[in-house]
Amino acid sequence: xxxxxxxxxxxxxxxxxxxxxxxxxxxxxxxxxxxxxxxxxxxxxxxxxxxxxxxxxxxxxxxxxxxxxxxxxxxxxxxxxxxxxxxxxxxxxxxxxxxxxxxxxxxxxxxxxxxxxxxxxxxxxxxxxxxxxxxxxxxxxxxxxxxxxxxxxxxxxxxxxxxxxxxxxxxxxxxxxxxxxxxxxxxxxxxxxxxxxxxxxxxxxxxxxxxxxxxxxxxxxxxxxxxxxxxxxxxxxxxxxxxxxxxxxxxxxxxxxxxxxxxxxxxxxxxxxxxxxxxxxxxxxxxxxxxxxxxxxxxxxxxxxxxxxxxxxxxxxxxxxxxxxxxxxxxxxxxxxxxxxxxxxxxxxxxxxxxxxxx
Amino acid sequence: xxxxxxxxxxxxxxxxxxxxxxxxxxxxxxxxxxxxxxxxxxxxxxxxxxxxxxxxxxxxxxxxxxxxxxxxxxxxxxxxxxxxxxxxxxxxxxxxxxxxxxxxxxxxxxxxxxxxxxxxxxxxxxxxxxxxxxxxxxxxxxxxxxxxxxxxxxxxxxxxxxxxxxxxxxxxxxxxxxxxxxxxxxxxxxxxxxxxxxxxxxxxxxxxxxxxxxxxxxxxxxxxxxxx
Numbered sequence: 091x092x093x094x095x096x097x098x099x100x101x102x103x104x105x106x107x108x109x110x111x112x113x114x115x116x117x118x119x120x121x122x123x124x125x126x127x128x129x130x131x132x133x134x135x136x137x138x139x140x141x142x143x144x145x146x147x148x149x150x151x152x153x154x155x156x157x158x159x160x161x162x163x164x165x166x167x168x169x170x171x172x173x174x175x176x177x178x179x180x181x182x183x184x185x186x187x188x189x190x191x192x193x194x195x196x197x198x199x200x201x202x203x204x205x206x207x208x209x210x211x212x213x214x215x216x217x218x219x220x221x222x223x224x225x226x227x228x229x230x231x232x233x234x235x236x237x238x239x240x241x242x243x244x245x246x247x248x249x250x251x252x253x254x255x256x257x258x259x260x261x262x263x264x265x266x267x268x269x270x271x272x273x274x275x276x277x278x279x280x281x282x283x284x285x286x287x288x289x290x291x292x293x294x295x296x297x298x299x300x301x302x303x304x305x306x307x308x309x310x311x312x313x314x315x316x317x318x319x320x321x322x323x324x325x326x327x328x329x330x331x332x333x334x335x336x337x338x339x340x341x342x343x344x345x346x347x348x349x350x351x352x353x354x355x356x357x358x359x360x361x362x363x364x365x366x367x368x369x370x371x372x373x374x375x376x377x378x379x380x381x382x383x384x385x386x387x388x389x390x391x392x393x394x395x396x397x398x399x400x401x402x403x404x405x406x407x408x409x410x411x412x413x414x415x416x417x418x419x420x421x422x423x424x425x426x427x428x429x430x431x432x433x434x435x436x437x438x439x440x441x442x443x444x445x446x447x448x449x
Numbered sequence: 450x451x452x453x454x455x456x457x458x459x460x461x462x463x464x465x466x467x468x469x470x471x472x473x474x475x476x477x478x479x480x481x482x483x484x485x486x487x488x489x490x491x492x493x494x495x496x497x498x499x500x501x502x503x504x505x506x507x508x509x510x511x512x513x514x515x516x517x518x519x520x521x522x523x524x525x526x527x528x529x530x531x532x533x534x535x536x537x538x539x540x541x542x543x544x545x546x547x548x549x550x551x552x553x554x555x556x557x558x559x560x561x562x563x564x565x566x567x568x569x570x571x572x573x574x575x576x577x578x579x580x581x582x583x584x585x586x587x588x589x590x591x592x593x594x595x596x597x598x599x600x601x602x603x604x605x606x607x608x609x610x611x612x613x614x615x616x617x618x619x620x621x622x623x624x625x626x627x628x629x630x631x632x633x634x635x636x637x638x639x640x641x642x643x644x645x646x647x648x649x650x651x652x653x654x655x656x657x658x659x660x661x662x663x664x665x666x667x668x669x670x671x672x673x674x675x676x677x
Contacts (some may be wrong), residue, residue, distance in 0.1 A: 123579070127591055140511075180530075251501035252570060256598040288557045294554040297637055299616050301576045302556065302568075310558045 094444050095171060096189055098107070098217055102169040105213055109195055110168040112153035118143035121152060124424060125394075134175050146175040151436055154194050159425060164432055165200035174218075177396045182412055185442055190416070192438035195424075199445065203433055204364060207398045208371045210435050214413045215376060216400060217439065221447065222405040223412065227341060228387025230254070231397045232348065235361035236304075236334055240327050243320045245313060255389060258377060264331065285315040334385055341369055341381040348385075368398065388414065394421040398435070404447065413439045450496050451669055454508055454517035457485050457499035461651065464543040494668055503527065506654070510534045515659045516672075520544050522626065522649035526586045536657050539677045544651030546628045546633055548586060551638035553615060562597060562643035567604070569601040572621075583607040583620035583625045586646070590624045593646040612636035653677070 102109075112249050119142065121129050133148035150170045158166055169311045171191045178184050193213070215225070246267055253260040269314055288311050304306060323331075330352045339347055345366045352358070372378055388399040397417030403413055415437025422432050455476075456462045466476050469489070476497070479486040485499040498514060506527040518541070524531050552559050559565055568677040575589040580602045584590050587604050594602065602622075607614050610624040612632055624646060627633050634639065653676060663669055 094656075122603060127602055127604060128595045128600045130591060131595060249567070253598075259598050292555070292557050295557070298555055300553060300618065300621055301578075302553075302621065304555070306575065307556060307558050314558065 092118060094441065094448075098439070099169075099171065101213075101217055102191075102193065105167075107143050107167045108168040110170055111172075112145050112147070112150065112157055112170070114173070115144045116147055116153055117141070118145045120156065121148075122147055124152065124421065127341075132176050133195065133263055134177065145226060147173075149174055149304075150190065150192060150438065151194060151421075153340070154436075155422065155434065157431075158194075158196050158302055164196065166194075166196045167193065169193040182442075183408075186324040186370055190438045192306060194434060194436035195433050196432050198432050203370065203397075203419075203435070204368050205416070206435050207368055210415060210437055211372065211398075211400055214400070214415065214437050214439070218402055218413065221412075223365065224405055225381070225400060226382040226384060226387050226403045227401075228384050228399045228416075229323065229365055229397065230386075230389065230399065232358070232361045232365060232385055233334060234396070235357040236352075238357045239355070240323060240331075243317060245317055246320070247325075248338065257390060264323070264328060268325070268328045281326070284318070285311050290353055334355045338382065338384040341378040341383045342373070343379075344383040345369060388416065394418045396420045400437070407447070409443045409446070410440065412443050413437055450494060451672060452498055452513070452515045453672075454498045454500060454505045454514035454519075455487070456502040456505070458518060459502070461502055461544050462499075464651070468518075468541065468543065474675060492672075493636050505575065506531065506535070509654055509656050512656055512659065514656065515663075515669075516653065516654055516655045518651055520546070520649050521547055521645035521652050522586065522589070522647055524548065524652075524654060525647060526589050529588055534657055536655050536660055537654040538637050538655050541613060541651040541653065544649070547645050548589060548624060548647040548649060549627050549633075549640045551612065551623045551625060551627070551633045551636075552641055552644075553621075554639045555638045560641055562599065562641060565600075565641065565644070566597075566599040567632060569599060570613070572601065579603040580622065581605045581620040582622045582624060583611050583614035584624035585609070586624055589646055597643070612638060633646045635672070 115136075118130075118135055121133070129145070129148070134146040135145070136144045136327060138144050154168055154170065158168070169192065172189070173187055174190050175187050176184075178186055193210070195210060197203070197206060211227075233254060234251050237247050240247060250260065250263055250267070253263055289308070292304060292307055292311065295304065303414070333351050334348070337344075337348060337351070344361055349362055371380055372381075388395060395416035395418050396421060399416030400414070401411040402413040404408070415435070417433070417435045419433040422434050426432055455465050469476055470583045474488040474492060476487050477490050479488055482551045487497045487499055489495055489497065500508065503523050505517040506524040508514045509517045510528050510531070516538075521537075521540075524535060524537075528535065550565070552563075554566065559568060569580040572578070581604075582590060582602050583636045585606070585608050587606060590604060594600070605614070605620050607623075608621065613636060614620040614623055615638070616636065623638065623652065625632075626649070627640070630640065
């Protein structure tokens, strides 16, 4: 494997990337804060009465992002090489300790995003050019922008968007928003025409404790009550969304077919335009007809990606994707403070499976 | 000799004693009453080991006990993927208790797990910290909520008197055992729709490897015939 590591290292250096080292032991609260408690189902946690709970690095992305935020320069192209540790379930063929190489590109200029998307995809293509691989791409942005164009309240759009990564919940919400009145609400327990009884009950409440105040509860009841009388999703909108979620084709023809699904413009049109530009840039280097495209590719497995995503798979081998990556701007904005907004795209390579391929 | 682990104190101990008594297996204390030693009055070939109900799962897994009676909640919580080492031989009709989410009664707008999920999502931006859940059932809680796709929360470990955690400001929500709901009510908490994590009761558990090897053992068969 060391030969592959040095070959890839050379390719990274030639591409102008700079090596970055991050610790293997990370502070749990930093990660839980961003990923949520489910991190602890994937990562190995340790107890330390002095430093607090520590976690074995489950990926490179977050520690590199944190390291980058501490620095001054908004732009950077890093590459990394090392172990990550993740719990796997009984059937998984991915080792608990895996060797990964990869890169992360950071930038503060929005209009560089497409170029960097293309650059990262091509870099992986180049690294894997000596192998027979298939690649699949996806674009979460297309889905979120489609939701933005629906004729419903911001509250409902926001709930739909935040559940995109959880397909079961998303479909359930879509159902609820599609039904007519009475039961047509996001919250199952809230079936009445009016929430007056709730308001009265709240007014009578004497004992209050914890950080959530009566005002907080009243605010939410008001929002829910407003939602009762607001537009629900129409049948044509609903079927458009479902079609979009099932959509797949080759990369070259995807844009045209997606536009034919609906006449909605606005941000959806903008997302498709960006998508077309990206495909155009890629076409200068590769045959985009041979690249698969699936709108929701990686939605459930690539945890924090929210734009262009991609994965590479060996032909005729039952391996997990050998390389995966994509854009994760919203994760960046979650931790960027003081208006220091950055965007990012990155990818990792599963070195253990490259080695397995050779043996 | 079969090593049988039984709860050493509390209501579960009394219920287990009654269970055996009804099956003609009377338990008697050996030595002074404070010592954790007991035996069957008429059945001397079974070694009784009294220990805390929450320690029984791990001792079965380790093979220090061949058989044990304890709450399912404890097996689920203490041994992740317990089915790999432990077999549930028979579910018993006592020790009933549900593991439930308890939220403050005055959260009038929170009546369903979906409500809690929505609150949790906006909690950080509103209160500048994660929603905190106090429980001694960390593993069950984490697996349950993530399975239900609720992810924006932080578990605060709490051993005992969990219900008080909210009033004491340690957490916002609790997960605890509730058999009648009385303790929840006393602490001004309520249960919510879809907020039951586990329906628990006592069961007979056996070490899988032991059972595979000794499943035909006459002594074991005789005991199990009486119990099952």
